[in-house]
Amino acid sequence: MAQLTKRGLIAAVVCSDTFMKLGTAQARVFGVPDLPLLKIQHPLGGLTMEKVRERAAVALPQLLKVVKEKQS
Amino acid sequence: MSSLAAMLKAPGALVECDDDPEAVYEFLCSKGWSDGLPVIPPTPERVERMLAYCDRDFEKPVVRIPPRFGAATPIRVAANAVMAGCKPEYFPLVLLALEAMAEDQYNLYGTQATTHPCTPMLIFNGPVAKEVGINAGQNVMGNYFRANAAIGRAVRLALVNIGAAIPGTGDMATAGTPAKFTFCVAENEDNSPWDPLHVELGFPREASTVTVIAAESPHNVNDHESITAEGILTMVAGTMATTGSNNAYYAGQPVIAFGPEHAATVAGGGMSKAGIKQWLFDHATIPLSKFSQETIERRFRRKLAEQFANAPLDTPVHMWAKPEDLIVIVTGGAGKHSQYVPTFGNTRSATRALKRVDGELVKSIQELKRV
Numbered sequence: 468m469a470q471l472t473k474r475g476l477i478a479a480v481v482c483s484d485t486f487m488k489l490g491t492a493q494a495r496v497f498g499v500p501d502l503p504l505l506k507i508q509h510p511l512g513g514l515t516m517e518k519v520r521e522r523a524a525v526a527l528p529q530l531l532k533v534v535k536e537k538q539s
Numbered sequence: 540m541s542s543l544a545a546m547l548k549a550p551g552a553l554v555e556c557d558d559d560p561e562a563v564y565e566f567l568c569s570k571g572w573s574d575g576l577p578v579i580p581p582t583p584e585r586v587e588r589m590l591a592y593c594d595r596d597f598e599k600p601v602v603r604i605p606p607r608f609g610a611a612t613p614i615r616v617a618a619n620a621v622m623a624g625c626k627p628e629y630f631p632l633v634l635l636a637l638e639a640m641a642e643d644q645y646n647l648y649g650t651q652a653t654t655h656p657c658t659p660m661l662i663f664n665g666p667v668a669k670e671v672g673i674n675a676g677q678n679v680m681g682n683y684f685r686a687n688a689a690i691g692r693a694v695r696l697a698l699v700n701i702g703a704a705i706p707g708t709g710d711m712a713t714a715g716t717p718a719k720f721t722f723c724v725a726e727n728e729d730n731s732p733w734d735p736l737h738v739e740l741g742f743p744r745e746a747s748t749v750t751v752i753a754a755e756s757p758h759n760v761n762d763h764e765s766i767t768a769e770g771i772l773t774m775v776a777g778t779m780a781t782t783g784s785n786n787a788y789y790a791g792q793p794v795i796a797f798g799p800e801h802a803a804t805v806a807g808g809g810m811s812k813a814g815i816k817q818w819l820f821d822h823a824t825i826p827l828s829k830f831s832q833e834t835i836e837r838r839f840r841r842k843l844a845e846q847f848a849n850a851p852l853d854t855p856v857h858m859w860a861k862p863e864d865l866i867v868i869v870t871g872g873a874g875k876h877s878q879y880v881p882t883f884g885n886t887r888s889a890t891r892a893l894k895r896v897d898g899e900l901v902k903s904i905q906e907l908k909r910v
Contacts, residue, residue: 485711486711488707488708489606489652489708489709489711492606492607492703492708492709493606496605496606496607496608513833
C-alpha cells in the first residue's frame, strides 16, 4: 500500500483496532504517514460470514470517504 | 578520546542517570529499553570493550531490523550486547545471528510482529561455539550458561531496542513465550552419530555457523522404554502430531533436537538423517477428522484446497510440508529426552558462517580481535 500511495494511487489499509498502533507506526516507517487506515473491530480471524459483513459495512464508508477526499 | 567517545558526542547519543544499579535498572525499564530484568549499563567504555572482536565499520548498519527498520550498526548492537551480559568474544556471534535473521526467507518482519509465540532459536555449530563456551550438554535449553543466556538475550534486546518489537505495538504476540528471553544452543557434535547441521547443509566442518529458526518453546519427548529406532521415533512422531501447530498447515521448518541417548538408539538402528525425516513425515500425522469442523472447512478445504478440497476425513495430515524441511540436530546431555520445536508458519531457517571481512572462514574467535 505504501508503494501504491507513492505511485499516486489512492490506497488504504483495513486495520483492526488492536493493530492501529502498529499500522500507524508502519505507515510512518514506510514513508507514508498519512496512509489512511480503515478501522474495524478486532479480531479478523475466526469470524462468521455475518461478522465479516459487519466489518465490511464499517470499513466501506471509511473507504468511500477516503476516495472522495483524495479525488477532490 | 577514542573514536567511539567522539561518536557519542552527537546530540542524543548519550543519556545520563545515577550509577546506582537499582537506579539504572529503574531508568532503563522506564524507557522500555530492558527485557524486564536488570541489565549491565552500556557505558561508552563498556561498549568500546564489546567491540574488541568486531572487524566491521562501527557505524555501518549490518542489517535493518523491522518493524521500525532500525539500523543495526555494530555500535548499537554492542550496547545491547553489553546490557545482555555478553563477553566481547560473543559479539561477532550476535551480529551473525542478526544477519541470518535478515535473510528474506526467515521473514523477520512477520516473525517480529505476529501474534504467534515465536522467537529466534539460535543453533550454533563449529569450533567457535565451543571456544566461547556455548553449552551443548546438560540443560542446554535451560538456565545457567552465560554464553547461551547472553547471546540469545542480546539478540532479543536488539530486536526490541533497535527493531521496536515492543509488545502491543510492534510485537503483537498473543502470549509470547519464555524463550523470548533467550533461546540459544550449540549442537552436541561430539555426541552426535550423524553429520552436524552445518555439514549437512553444505558448510565445511571447520566452519562456525548459526542457524536461526522462528521457534516456539521446545516440547519434550520423554521415552525411557524404547530400545529401537522405531520405538523412539514413534514417541517423537506422537509428540509432533498436534492440531494447534502452525506447521500442520504445511509451512515452516520444525526442529527435532534429539538428546544424545535417543540419537544413539535411533542411529543404532541404521537410520540416517534423511531416513529419520522421511519416517517422521510419514508417521507424524493426524487424521483430518481430528481438526475442528470449522478448521476443516475454512482452512483445509479452502486454503489448502489442492490437497484437501475433497479429501476423506480419514486422510492423514502431515505435520509439515515436505520430509526434507524437518531440521534434525543432536543437543543436550545424559537422559532419555528429546525436544520437538515447532515454528512460525511463514518462515524458513537461515544459516550463516562466521567470516572475516576478507571473506575467509573464522576458525578461532581470536582472529577477529582488533589490534
